[in-house]
Amino acid sequence: MQTTTHPSKKRPMDASEPPSAKPKKARQLEPTAALCTLPPEIVGTIASNLDVKALKSLRLANHYLHDSTYHHFGAAVYFTQTTDLTSGSLIDLDELSKDTRLSHHVKQLTLTFNPNHRIHHFGTGTEWRRVAPRAGRRKCEAPLVSDQESIKDWQDAIARLINCTSFKVYETPEVRHWSTVRTTPEWSREDNHDNMPEPDPRLENGESFSYGLDHTDAYMVLINVIRGASIPVERFVLLPPYLDMDLVDTAHLRDPAFRAAWSNLRELEIDPGSWRMAGDRERYVSGLIGLASNLDALTLHMDGCLGILRRLATDTSHTFKLKSLGLCGRAYLGSGRSLAKFICRHRATLQRLNLEHIALLDGGVGYLLNTLNSAQGLSALRSLCLKGLEEGTGQTVGKRLSFPVFRALVDWVDQDTGVHFRHKYQPRSYGVAATSTIELEGQAPHVGVALRDLEAKARVQ
DSSP states (O other), rough: OOOOOOSOOOOOTTTTTHHHHHHHHOOOOHHHHHHTTTTTHHHHHHHHOOOOOHHHHHHHHHHOOOOHHHHHHHHHHEEEEEEEEOHHHHHHHHHHHHOTTTTTGEEEEOOOOOOOTTTBBTTTOOEEEEEETTOOOOOSSSSSSSHHHHHHHHHHHHHHHHOEEEEEEEEEEEHHHHHHHHHHHHHHHHHHHHHOOSSTTTTTOOOOSSSSSOHHHHHHHHHHHHHTTTOOOOOEEESSOOOOOOOOOGGGOOHHHHHHHHHOOEEEEETTTOOHHHHHHHHHHHHHHHHHHOOOEEEESTTTTTHHHHHHOTTTTTOOSSSSSEEESEETTTTSHOOOOOOOHTTTTTOOOEEEEEEEEHHHHHHHHEEEEEEEEOOOOOEEEEEEEEEESSSSSSEEEEESSSEEEEEOOOTTTTOOEEEEEEEEEEEEEEEEEEEOOTTTTTHHHHHHHHHHHHHHO
């Protein structure tokens, strides 16, 4: 007779049978230990998707993760270095430049005040030699000696940053706000430069020492570093609150070493509007731009653009062909003829045009649009922005460019050409004038054709 055993009842184990082994639990690794089992390439991919804070935490876990993410850490943290040319900042940058694992990650050097220090000058802790001042000028109103040791120390450190080809001189918003409350540029210069030491045997021919630099001095330190180290600068941004042409030694414009280094420049952004001595300013800035024979992108700010544009529009020695041009910052450009002529010189290569808050004489906006839409047009144009274009006498503005046929907010894409069209109208509010903004983006030559269509819809009223 066959018997059955109920499933819930266990069969008695025979003594001859070996005891069954208990099932083993799967071994669970700690998260960091699990990462250590991955190859460095996978760890690097993970690191590339982390923010700086998370990346720093990951590198503290163990030596393997620390070494596997060294490249990503360097690229994320050391891409831009900021300095105020103080002696302590020089020590830090010098040490970084000698670190072969990190120095090549530095791509941009920024000169600006440290907003936490509430100090409105550069270069503290260092003696800076100045040439003898001109008659009637104070010692602090003389340019720096170009070949002095203080500049060479910075030159040596920056030259070791072999991939650093982008430079920026500007004033942070925090310092700008503080300076409007506490001081003025003239106060800063007097406070920092009047305490000159007694005659020193190291000085020659009426030279003097100072222990602080303003924006113009800092700019000239950078120019002399570029010249002395023959740095192939590719991008330069100059956005100071003011620049004093008395402190600019224009001899570097004729120096072969500087001209060779500056010829590599691709992108230049500059604010010449607050420079004093308009004639010297215009000659210097236009000469500086003209030396950049490979310049692709140019952005000019403020109302100092008119004289510069006149020189650039008429000087046939310039060989660069712009792909991008931007003019902004409440700039008054007269009749608009110099602007139109300068743009037309680059019509075959110009891909991006940005005009913001430009004021022209009566009829200037219509003339500008008509010239840009002449027979050849802007055949390479891919991006256009016209914002707040105005007409008036230069002192007062009476009429503004607008497009009444469009709604206040328009955002659509032409299905036939693929041109992205945006229009925004901001009505007058709290004393701010009404502003009309037109943006076109797409492929050439369709954007140029769309610009022709816009001219028929434009009104200056």
